[in-house]
Amino acid sequence: MASPSEHRLLALALLAMSGCPSCADAEPAPVRSRTASGTAHRAVARLERTSGDVRWRAASVASWSPAAAGLGLEPDDAVQTMQSATADLRLQRSGDLVRLAENTMVRMPVQARRAARLRHMSGLLVARVEGTETDGLEVEVPPGTLTLEPALDPDGGIEPRAEARVHVDVQRTEISMLSGAGRLDRRTGSPVHIAPRRFIEVAGDGRIVASGLAGQRVELLRPEPGRTIRTRGAVGFEWTPLAGVEGYRLVLAPEAGPRREIDVDGGAASHVLVEVPTGSYTWSVCGTIHGERLPDGALRRLDVDLDQSAPRLELGSPAEAAIAHLGAVRVLGHTEPGAIVEVGGRDVQVASDGSFSTTVVVQRGLTNIVVRASDDLGNSRMVSRTVLRE
Numbered sequence: 001m002a003s004p005s006e007h008r009l010l011a012l013a014l015l016a017m018s019g020c021p022s023c024a025d026a027e028p029a030p031v032r033s034r035t036a037s038g039t040a041h042r043a044v045a046r047l048e049r050t051s052g053d054v055r056w057r058a059a060s061v062a063s064w065s066p067a068a069a070g071l072g073l074e075p076d077d078a079v080q081t082m083q084s085a086t087a088d089l090r091l092q093r094s095g096d097l098v099r100l101a102e103n104t105m106v107r108m109p110v111q112a113r114r115a116a117r118l119r120h121m122s123g124l125l126v127a128r129v130e131g132t133e134t135d136g137l138e139v140e141v142p143p144g145t146l147t148l149e150p151a152l153d154p155d156g157g158i159e160p161r162a163e164a165r166v167h168v169d170v171q172r173t174e175i176s177m178l179s180g181a182g183r184l185d186r187r188t189g190s191p192v193h194i195a196p197r198r199f200i201e202v203a204g205d206g207r208i209v210a211s212g213l214a215g216q217r218v219e220l221l222r223p224e225p226g227r228t229i230r231t232r233g234a235v236g237f238e239w240t241p242l243a244g245v246e247g248y249r250l251v252l253a254p255e256a257g258p259r260r261e262i263d264v265d266g267g268a269a270s271h272v273l274v275e276v277p278t279g280s281y282t283w284s285v286c287g288t289i290h291g292e293r294l295p296d297g298a299l300r301r302l303d304v305d306l307d308q309s310a311p312r313l314e315l316g317s318p319a320e321a322a323i324a325h326l327g328a329v330r331v332l333g334h335t336e337p338g339a340i341v342e343v344g345g346r347d348v349q350v351a352s353d354g355s356f357s358t359t360v361v362v363q364r365g366l367t368n369i370v371v372r373a374s375d376d377l378g379n380s381r382m383v384s385r386t387v388l389r390e
Contacts, residue, residue, distance in 0.1 A: 043072030044108050045089045045098070052085030052102075073108045080105040120168055128163040129180070139166055141173045143202040144186040165214075169299065171253065171282075173202045176214040176295050199295045212293035216242050218285040220297050221270075228303040231276070232377050235304060237283065238271040239297070245287035248272075251296060255280040263288075278306040310381035311336040313373040324362050324389040332357045333383075335373040342372045362389045 047054070047069050056067040059076030067079060073089070081087050081100050089098040089106075098118065100106065107119040118127070119140040129137045129148045139146045148162040162180020166173070175182060176199035184192045186206040194200055201210040221238040229235050237250055245267045252274065253259035264272050267287075280303050284296040317332040318324075331343050334355050341348045341356050348358045360369055367387045374380040 042074045043092055044075055045073045045091050047071040047073065047079070047087060048090045049088040050085070051087070053082035054085050054087045055080050055082065075108055078105060078107045120166055124165070124167045126163065126165050128161055137162075139164070141166060141168055141175075141184075141202075142204050143173055143206045144184055146175060147183045147185070149181055149183075165295075171204070172209065173204075174295060175200055175202070178214055201296075210293065212286075212295070213289060215289075215294045216245075216287065217295055218242060218248065218287060218297040220285060220300055223300070223302055225300050226303075228305060229276075230305045230307050230377060232308055232379060233275050233306065234273040235276045235302075236271055236273050237285070239285045241268055241270050242287045242294075243267075245289060245294070247288045249286050249288060249293060250274065250283065251286065252276070252281055252283045276304045276306070278304055280304075307375075307377055308379060310379040311339040311373045311375050313371065313381045313383050315371060315383050315385060318369070318385050318387055320385055322385065322387050324387050327363075327389070328359050328361050329369070329387055330357065331360055331369060331371065331385075333371060336375070339373045339375055342374075344369060362387050364389050 047056075047067055050067060050069055054067045055064040056071060056073065057064045057078045057080075059074065064080065067087070073079065079087060079089065079100065081102050081104050083102055085102050087100045089100070091098065098106070104123055104125075118137070125139070127137060127139055127148060137148045139148070146164065146166065148164050162182070163178040164180075164182055165176040165178060175184065175194060177194045177196055179196055181196055182194040184194065184200070184202065186192065186202070188206040192200060192202075192208065197214045199212060199214045200208055203209050219240040221240060222236065223229055239248070247266060248264040248269055250262040250264065250272055251259060252262070256279075260274075262272060262274060280301070282299045282301055284299050286296045287294040313333065313335050315331070315333040318329050322329065331348075332355075333341070334353075335341055335350060337350070337352055337354045339350060339354070341350050343358050344360055346358075348356050350356045360367075362369075365388070367389065368384055369387060370382060370384045372380055372382045
């Protein structure tokens with residue numbers, strides 16, 4: 001284990017997406033011949049424990065292989081845990097531990113001269129540096145390199161640790177400093193200093209797209225993850241309210257195009273209706289306090305199918321201006337299977353092929369027969385026929 005003068009790193013992947021989608025369902029390649037003893041002079045980390053399907057990929061190889069405890073990991077090697085799998089990595093330089101949850105991918109770059117380093121590929125990672133005599137921890141993310149260091153607490157004094165929540169997805173990187181301070185050295189633009197208990201969101205090109213107070217995250221309720229919503233226009237978004245929050249902001253990002261931010265007043269608010277066109281989206285909700293936003297909750301994917309078309313409706317009988325010689329006429333028609341049909345305000349059974357029929361009583365003189373077909377969203381079409389009974 002590392003001495004007291006060395007930092008203690010604990011990186012726990014709480015939730016992540018696969019860093020290698022193309023290999024997630026592939027069969028693992030045959031085990032390579034590399035051994036722990038054969039790479040001891042180059043290894044920057046070692047697999048200390050594995051559970052379930054854990055795979056590794058050498059820097060110069062495209063395919064993945066099963067990984068087992070004792071495997072030495074060299075610069076640019078990658079480790080990936082599959083569904084229900086976990087693993088522990090021991091950093092060779094400091095003896096510190098990195099714990100990976102399921103569906104997580106990390107890469108081992110060349111160690112920096114002073115600080116320990118980890119390359120975060122995708123998903124959600126919580127990294128912690130303990131002690132005030134640390135050289136810091138570097139986490140490589142798409143916009144640049146994040147360095148964690150203990151720093152002055154906003155209430156005074158030095159916090160004995162620096163802890164950051166880092167979420168990487170295809171659109172952005174979010175960094176929340178739960179304690180201590182951070183510095184993001186962007187690949188484009190000047191460095192960004194992140195104070196304790198603050199967060200930033202950074203686009204892939206290094207632009208700061210949001211910032212605010214690090215704090216509680218909203219729990220999303222509906223729509224459920226991956227849901228496809230058929231709607232006539234509005235989609236309802238629901239979440240669990242947070243204590244002490246003054247309002248909320250719904251962030252709705254289409255697959256192509258600018259994202260929308262909808263403010264919802266009131267800390268007790270828990271839902272909002274939004275007009276949403278057909279398309280694929282990601283959405284989240286964050287709280288606001290004194291005009292400053294808290295970090296977004298978990299991102300969810302949503303597909304919207306905007307349906308404003310009424311079902312077709314055709315009447316075969318009666319004809320317009322038909323003459324009835326008896327006290328009743330037969331109404332025959334055809335609509336879409338599954339539609340709801342009303343004739344004269346009464347529900348009529350619709351066959352599996354969309355056909356329907358019923359009898360309508362008519363009085364002497366003119367009778368206007370109204371037929372309406374509706375779908376499950378309320379889109380409706382109406383046809384009427386005037387019948388004369390002599």
